[in-house]
Amino acid sequence: MDCIEALKTRRAVRAYTGEPVSREVIEDIIDCGRLAASAINIQPWEFVVVTEKEMLRAIARATDYGSFIALAAVCVVVLSKDTKYYLEDGCNASQNILVAARAHGLGACWVAGDKKAYAGKIRQLVGAPEGYKLISLLAIGHPAEDPHKDKRPLAEVLHWERF
Numbered sequence: 001m002d003c004i005e006a007l008k009t010r011r012a013v014r015a016y017t018g019e020p021v022s023r024e025v026i027e028d029i030i031d032c033g034r035l036a037a038s039a040i041n042i043q044p045w046e047f048v049v050v051t052e053k054e055m056l057r058a059i060a061r062a063t064d065y066g067s068f069i070a071l072a073a074v075c076v077v078v079l080s081k082d083t084k085y086y087l088e089d090g091c092n093a094s095q096n097i098l099v100a101a102r103a104h105g106l107g108a109c110w111v112a113g114d115k116k117a118y119a120g121k122i123r124q125l126v127g128a129p130e131g132y133k134l135i136s137l138l139a140i141g142h143p144a145e146d147p148h149k150d151k152r153p154l155a156e157v158l159h160w161e162r163f
């Protein structure tokens, strides 16, 4: 799948078949996160790949809208060092990971991290050191649904030269 197709067809997928995802594919997906743009190329991110069932369940339980993480093959816990642009940088890496998952034929969904009361609990579960922010929890697996989402049309959001 080419990049434009992956970008345009990516949707939040919250149901998975239970089939595992190979280590090679996971590493390639994380590599796409690693290569994201960041302010002054500071690359403040760290990626914790969780595949153990008990840990997936514990992460899912800690969230408010992420119960499906328990049934994902993988949860990528995206952390970012507390720099000026930690959130922009961390979100950028997260989006790269979602699109890379799609390009590999996988389904993925972002579960909120930053600003959530459970962020501390997740940091503790994965053993993150002090000074790191939780950006996102990215559930990934072989898709068991093909959801549709209404999107605002291009003509409504695109403004040439002036708003």
Ligand SMILES: Cc1cc2nc3c(=O)[nH]c(=O)nc-3n(C[C@H](O)[C@H](O)[C@H](O)COP(=O)(O)O)c2cc1C
Pocket: 010, 011, 012, 013, 014, 065, 066, 109, 110, 111, 112, 113, 149
């Ligand atoms: C910052 C952010 C936080 C999100 N948090 C959650 C979440 O906690 N639980 C969830 O099920 N989906 C979450 N999502 C997924 C959105 O609901 C989803 O991306 C949105 O409905 C648009 O659908 P699409 O991804 O299929 O385009 C989050 C997405 C973003 C970008």
